Amino acid sequence: MQVGERIRFDHNTELNELIDTLAEFSETAEGERDGVTRLLYSEPWKAAQNFLARTMREAGLSVRFDKVGNLIGRLEGSDPSSPVILTGSHIDTVRNGGKLDGAYGIIGGIAALRALKETYGTPVHPLEVVSFCEEEGSRFPIAYWGSGNMTGQFDWRGGQMVRDSEGVSLHAAMETSGFGREDQIDSVRSDLGAFVELHIEQGVILERMAKQIGIVEAIVGQRRYSVTLRGEANHAGTTPMNMRTDALAGAAELIVRLEQLATRAAALVATAGRLQAAPNIPNVIPGVVEFSLDIRHDNERTLSWFCDYLFQEYEDIANRRGLALEVTPWLATTPVPMSRPLTERIEQICGRLSLNHRRMFSGAGHDAQLFAGLCPTAMIFVPSKAGISHSPEEFTAPEQLADGVSVLTALLHELAYEEHER
């Protein structure tokens, strides 16, 4: 199978035009600097999904929405009951996000399906591209609402207790938006043969290593904690150094130690991203400090071991300083390996297309991680300029975006146009 190479996207393709058009469906219309804000079930979100539905139809796909508002474009296969080859990503964004996170994987998928249909006609397997309604958790404190409903982790009847900052429940917002009706197509799928997600890296690795394509071997597991240190708030001038229990000095030692240990542990990342000190006044010794921990690794045992070891050290440090330590976990996900056969196929495709490539982990979570237990799943990354994402400055060069779509197209061709075992 080397026909895939015949389809090669370049920076002149309509890809960038579509990405720019889609970016206009945003809450703020004050120009580039504000980036894209497209929250689940909002007006710009609805308009964006409708725009994509039209784009899918123009690409020759049949279009449907499911119960939670996932949008699916389908290129029927010659064997319509054979496992579906699915690609896509999410349409929602963080507040003031970029125009590529999520959007690129949908538009790339539509471009791939159109090109495959135009070049090769009807595939054996049905080919579908999905625009997941939600992945970011930006409006409601829940993430993966789209892929979670498709893979059975979530039930569309739920979401009554999950509310946005204005008190609107997820379920109510869904209904207002025209979804969540009994007569609509069920989200959950049992007909999938593979899922492939094309996404920007959102990191600096590909750029720094001068690679065009990242092949994801696993999506890291994550642990998030809230760490609280309690000492005594006291006068900064009248309390000698040896009579202090300074919560911020203690937190500083814990953060330095976190960095030391994480730097030693290969491929692990650990971040204290948020810190609040109280009373937070220049001339008062901080009495209470709370900070967040975000720890990620691709191996569950390493991740667990690291956290156990870290918190043992944290306890020792807090005890030595006379500070009360409280560690509250609030998120724990296990690493998700991608399909090895698909990973190898992508590697071969990159070789044939002469694209510099690199196997890597995804340090961020993605819709793909919900499919990995259900069907062979793969992710293709393209570089992110300076690693910047979730920001209006998010950028990938047009030719790099085109390269990613070329790889996706070749993989979908292999998967959908060949007869596969059932």
Place this chain on the structure above:
Amino acid sequence: MQVGERIRFDHNTELNELIDTLAEFSETAEGERDGVTRLLYSEPWKAAQNFLARTMREAGLSVRFDKVGNLIGRLEGSDPSSPVILTGSHIDTVRNGGKLDGAYGIIGGIAALRALKETYGTPVHPLEVVSFCEEEGSRFPIAYWGSGNMTGQFDWRGGQMVRDSEGVSLHAAMETSGFGREDQIDSVRSDLGAFVELHIEQGVILERMAKQIGIVEAIVGQRRYSVTLRGEANHAGTTPMNMRTDALAGAAELIVRLEQLATRAAALVATAGRLQAAPNIPNVIPGVVEFSLDIRHDNERTLSWFCDYLFQEYEDIANRRGLALEVTPWLATTPVPMSRPLTERIEQICGRLSLNHRRMFSGAGHDAQLFAGLCPTAMIFVPSKAGISHSPEEFTAPEQLADGVSVLTALLHELAYEEHER
């Protein structure tokens, strides 16, 4: 001179009653937990000064306000033109402060003068007690407005550019409050023979060392800085440890280093009290962190040397980490020694009164530091429970408060009832 011992205050004196009454002149009337809020030239401030004026008159003192609203009670001397022996403290408070900070020194001074008059009659030197209008800098970004006008550091005609949070200038507030008039008594004094300030320690030293009286040898010099570190805000999951410039990890190292160096330098205190990280989100590496430094010592050379050394280290650490460092000084005061002869007198008085005492530094600033260049100046401290101040929980036991007034009374007796050189 051992007559002073005849006057001994105990916990049954009216001292505590007066302190409680004065605490009722406060912006918030929601009870003990909110503490005392008495900002310069506010309605509760005016009412408090008027209450003190009545109290002074009842104590047999002649009473006057000066141009900026300092309230002065005078016990005339047999030699009215001889140098005035002055005691007192400030009537204003921080927001939600305690009832002792400032107030204790005024009420203690009135009690001392009343007792001296009742016991010994007319002194040689005029004896005065002052309720300074302002010391805390709580309403306006200026401190020592009262003692500063009395000692000539400030001019009552100024304060037009200094505004409170609602945009009212200090000068306008003063006029609205009935002060700042040409026909009022000038604040500035050239007739002072000594200034003695009685104050709570606002620290833990006396309590931990089980001492009843602290004798201040010097008020520390202070340096305050704002330290800003700039790195790169990036994705916490997709940015490997060795590709980060984490401003919070950098700040943590600087704060740990601050603590290490300060602990090694005898009698120096250094505090990072306030810290703000940006964007301050759990899954984003902090790109910018700003924190405050408050560094104090009783020796100017040590203080300067410490700061120079610290910032050299800070630069090295920032350079190694690839962070941009900015250090902005915003306050610098030099240490102020108290009068050695007065310090020795207080020590002798404590001995005679069988009070455990200790020479110490004041880590906080006080009105006394403005007088030290003008006349022999002394400060007497009493313990603060758990060192807590600037808080509704500020507390000193009634018998400890009484001890402080006994020492003050004995000292004032020595100073005012003896003939001193002119």
